[in-house]
Amino acid sequence: MPSDAVLLQGGLELGGGDRPATLATRNAHLVSLWLFTLCGMLLVMIALGGATRLTGSGLSIMEWRPVTGIIPPLTHAQWEHEFALYQTIPQYRILHDGFGLAGFQRIFWLEWIHRFCGRLIGLMLFVPLLVFSLNGTIGTRLAIRLALLFVLGGLQGGIGWFMVASGFDPDSTRVEPVRLVLHLCFAFSLYAAILWTALGVRTPRPAGLDAGRGVAWTRGLAIASAVLIALAIVAGGFTAGTHAGFTYNTYPDMDGHLLPPHYARLVPFWRNLVENLGTVQFDHRALASLSVVAVALTLLVGLRSTLHKPARDALMLLGWGVLAQYALGVTTLLLVVPVWAGTLHQTFAAVLLTLLIVLLHRLRRPAAF
Numbered sequence: 238m239p240s241d242a243v244l245l246q247g248g249l250e251l252g253g254g255d256r257p258a259t260l261a262t263r264n265a266h267l268v269s270l271w272l273f274t275l276c277g278m279l280l281v282m283i284a285l286g287g288a289t290r291l292t293g294s295g296l297s298i299m300e301w302r303p304v305t306g307i308i309p310p311l312t313h314a315q316w317e318h319e320f321a322l323y324q325t326i327p328q329y330r331i332l333h334d335g336f337g338l339a340g341f342q343r344i345f346w347l348e349w350i351h352r353f354c355g356r357l358i359g360l361m362l363f364v365p366l367l368v369f370s371l372n373g374t375i376g377t378r379l380a381i382r383l384a385l386l387f388v389l390g391g392l393q394g395g396i397g398w399f400m401v402a403s404g405f406d407p408d409s410t411r412v413e414p415v416r417l418v419l420h421l422c423f424a425f426s427l428y429a430a431i432l433w434t435a436l437g438v439r440t441p442r443p444a445g446l447d448a449g450r451g452v453a454w455t456r457g458l459a460i461a462s463a464v465l466i467a468l469a470i471v472a473g474g475f476t477a478g479t480h481a482g483f484t485y486n487t488y489p490d491m492d493g494h495l496l497p498p499h500y501a502r503l504v505p506f507w508r509n510l511v512e513n514l515g516t517v518q519f520d521h522r523a524l525a526s527l528s529v530v531a532v533a534l535t536l537l538v539g540l541r542s543t544l545h546k547p548a549r550d551a552l553m554l555l556g557w558g559v560l561a562q563y564a565l566g567v568t569t570l571l572l573v574v575p576v577w578a579g580t581l582h583q584t585f586a587a588v589l590l591t592l593l594i595v596l597l598h599r600l601r602r603p604a605a606f
């Protein structure tokens with residue numbers, strides 16, 4: 238390997254190796270800027286996904302055309318064709334009966350923009366990846382990692398369609414919650430992976446962290462917070478997918494109960510975790526509360542240990558972030574899920590994930606991936 242190549246964690250090298258170190262630094266800035274831009278686009282995509290779901294727009298495009306679907310209906314006859322298709326599914330009769338072509342066009346455009354953004358993100362990943370690989374700006378291992386993420390991004394499009402298709406079933410007005418959670422989790426995982434990669438390109442070597450016990454405890458607690466927040470996100474997906482947010486709209490009690498009645502009504506028990514509205518919502522609340530406790534403990538230990546400033550700042554931001562997300566969740570629930578609050582709560586979950594990833598990245602061990 239060239240002597241002055243910029244090394245990323247896990248041995249990912251950035252191109253520019255035979256050239257002056259300043260060029261390698263410039264490449265690192267360029268590549269990380271590209272990847273951070275992708276993250277910004279993914280955040281917009283997650284927000285659009287929330288709005289699409291909450292306005293009942295997601296089922297308005299009933300044909301799976303990954304390439305030609307980029308062209309929306311252009312003539313009145315094409316609009317009538319799309320609308321006629323939509324009128325055949327139960328969601329139209331039950332939720333939108335009689336809203337006319339103008340009403341259909343409103344929900345169509347939101348879903349079309351959501352899918353358009355997906356294609357744009359694919360292009361924004363693929364074209365620079367090709368150029369940077371061919372001109373040596375990025376090394377082979379980084380190129381392979383990003384190519385894998387590109388393939389997974391394509392798979393996310395397929396999962397999106399797999400989710401939408403479940404909403405066309407007879408008597409169904411919504412997509413299957415398990416598929417919605419799969420789509421949500423895949424989106425969040427892709428986002429986390431691209432963000433982690435971008436951070437690694439920007440700061441390839443971890444700043445020298447004290448090896449003291451305080452730092453090790455902070456790292457451990459931050460990982461525990463990450464696990465709990467990830468579980469809260471999955472439970473949030475089920476809360477959204479089953480429409481559990483439209484029940485028990487009181488806080489901190491659940492319609493006067495600490496634990497919803499019939500918590501374990503369904504048999505076998507696991508069905509309650511994904512189908513029983515009271516259980517689903519209770520679990521989401523409990524995991525969110527545990528996340529706040531875990532982050533508070535991380536703060537307590539972290540701020541008393543010898544963390545360097547970047548890690549302290551990230552920790553403080555995570556503290557504020559988890560409180561804000563908790564407050565947004567309670568607001569969404571008490572207002573019975575208006576579109577703006579639900580969309581904000583979903584989007585802020587991704588912002589919280591960002592803060593978490595930044596903290597974990599700043600706390601990473603030198604050998605971390």
Ligand code: HEM
Nearest residue numbers: 469470473474476477482525528563566567570579583586
């Ligand atoms: C760490 C804190 C929290 C996180 C990370 C979180 C995350 C999420 C996520 C990712 C969703 C799903 C969005 C989707 O699939 O579209 C969601 C939905 C929801 N959350 Fe939370 N949440 C938190 C706290 C809370 C709290 C404290 C409450 C209420 C007590 C709450 C109430 C809700 C409700 C009602 C929904 C369904 C909204 C809808 O139908 O769009 N959340 N949450």
